[in-house]
Amino acid sequence: MRFSRCLLGKIARWNGDHQNSTVYRCKEGNRRMTDAPLFSDASASGYVIDAENAAEMARLIVQDRLITQAMGGLFPEPMKITQVHHLLDIACGPGGWLLDVVKHYPHIQGVGIDISQLMIDYATSLVQTQRISNAQFRVMDATQPLQFPDQAFDLVNGRILTGFLSTTQWPHLLQECWRITRPGGSIRLTEPEYGFTNSAALDTLTGMAAEALRRAHHSFSPHGRTFGTTPMLRFLLSQAGYDSIQQQAHVIDYSAGTPLHQSNTQNLLVVYQLLQPFLVQMHVASAEEVHVLYEQMSTEVRRPEFCGLDYYLTVGGSKPQ
Numbered sequence: 361m362r363f364s365r366c367l368l369g370k371i372a373r374w375n376g377d378h379q380n381s382t383v384y385r386c387k388e389g390n391r392r393m394t395d396a397p398l399f400s401d402a403s404a405s406g407y408v409i410d411a412e413n414a415a416e417m418a419r420l421i422v423q424d425r426l427i428t429q430a431m432g433g434l435f436p437e438p439m440k441i442t443q444v445h446h447l448l449d450i451a452c453g454p455g456g457w458l459l460d461v462v463k464h465y466p467h468i469q470g471v472g473i474d475i476s477q478l479m480i481d482y483a484t485s486l487v488q489t490q491r492i493s494n495a496q497f498r499v500m501d502a503t504q505p506l507q508f509p510d511q512a513f514d515l516v517n518g519r520i521l522t523g524f525l526s527t528t529q530w531p532h533l534l535q536e537c538w539r540i541t542r543p544g545g546s547i548r549l550t551e552p553e554y555g556f557t558n559s560a561a562l563d564t565l566t567g568m569a570a571e572a573l574r575r576a577h578h579s580f581s582p583h584g585r586t587f588g589t590t591p592m593l594r595f596l597l598s599q600a601g602y603d604s605i606q607q608q609a610h611v612i613d614y615s616a617g618t619p620l621h622q623s624n625t626q627n628l629l630v631v632y633q634l635l636q637p638f639l640v641q642m643h644v645a646s647a648e649e650v651h652v653l654y655e656q657m658s659t660e661v662r663r664p665e666f667c668g669l670d671y672y673l674t675v676g677g678s679k680p681q
């Protein structure tokens with residue numbers, strides 16, 4: 361698939377200036393924007409947002425940059441990167457993280473997989489236009505057996521898988537990761553946790569998202585008060601057979617006046633636009649209630665006194681020799 365200059369231009373403009381953008385209010389060709397029903401498609405892959413939505417792809421491009429920046433780099437934790445030659449990124453989205461890795465570490469051969477044809481086509485177009493020879497992207501469903509031979513990778517990476525993995529699918533995916541990792545290789549997973557803010561509307565929406573994730577069986581939280589994956593990661597890796605498990609927490613301060621305020625509020629405005637069908641379908645609120653909260657949240661996050669923190673946990677483990 362080729363990307364029209366118009367679509368790429370709109371994504372670039374949207375990334376730079378969300379508030380004046382028209383990207384997620386318009387239609388172009390067969391690319392569905394947010395004014396179309398979303399969750400009917402999304403539920404087919406298990407993902408809570410439509411993975412073939414261009415606005416979602418544009419959001420992920422922004423989110424990738426801000427998470428990597430806030431975490432302090434591509435591998436903020438101790439990592440024997442010279443020993444990594446073959447790297448898999450699961451649910452790579454538009455490929456930003458993997459492409460940064462292979463550019464910084466040219467000895468690495470990177471493979472990115474994602475269920476979305478749109479994301480994979482976009483990442484592949486970047487590989488081609490930037491003449492990157494050490495990365496490739498493939499459409500693959502990570503809830504199914506992975507189409508790679510045993511012991512094919514030195515490192516398997518996954519960031520923000522909670523959105524599509526159910527609690528029962530986590531162990532199956534980690535078994536597959538174990539199978540395709542060479543002895544002595546490693547895995548690293550990064551997942552978000554409930555973020556705290558002084559915006560009443562955003563806090564209510566975050567609570568609704570947590571409860572909707574629980575109802576959709578994507579959350580390990582018993583009462584749906586948190587996103588619920590982060591406390592489980594060490595246990596899940598241990599159950600899969602990994603050892604030398606290490607954890608590192610990251611916080612994103614996107615309060616008003618901070619460097620990440622604009623990009624993370626932009627991210628939130630889009631994510632809660634795109635999540636609305638999921639929240640309604642999980643019966644945590646009516647469409648009207650979610651709409652009113654969204655409008656209130658849009659105002660509150662732009663106030664000069666707005667304070668907000670998002671949390672991520674990276675957990676890494678090794679496959680014994």
Ligand SMILES: C[S@@+](CC[C@H](N)C(=O)[O-])C[C@H]1O[C@@H](n2cnc3c(N)ncnc32)[C@H](O)[C@@H]1O
Pocket residue numbers: 405406407411420423424450451452453454457473474475476479500501502503518519520521523524
């Ligand atoms: C929140 S995004 C994370 C993207 C990327 N890992 C990052 O951190 O920037 C989740 C990604 O999972 C992909 N996805 C959803 N269901 C999937 C599945 N069953 N198998 C593989 N990828 C899937 C979506 O298309 C989307 O790109």
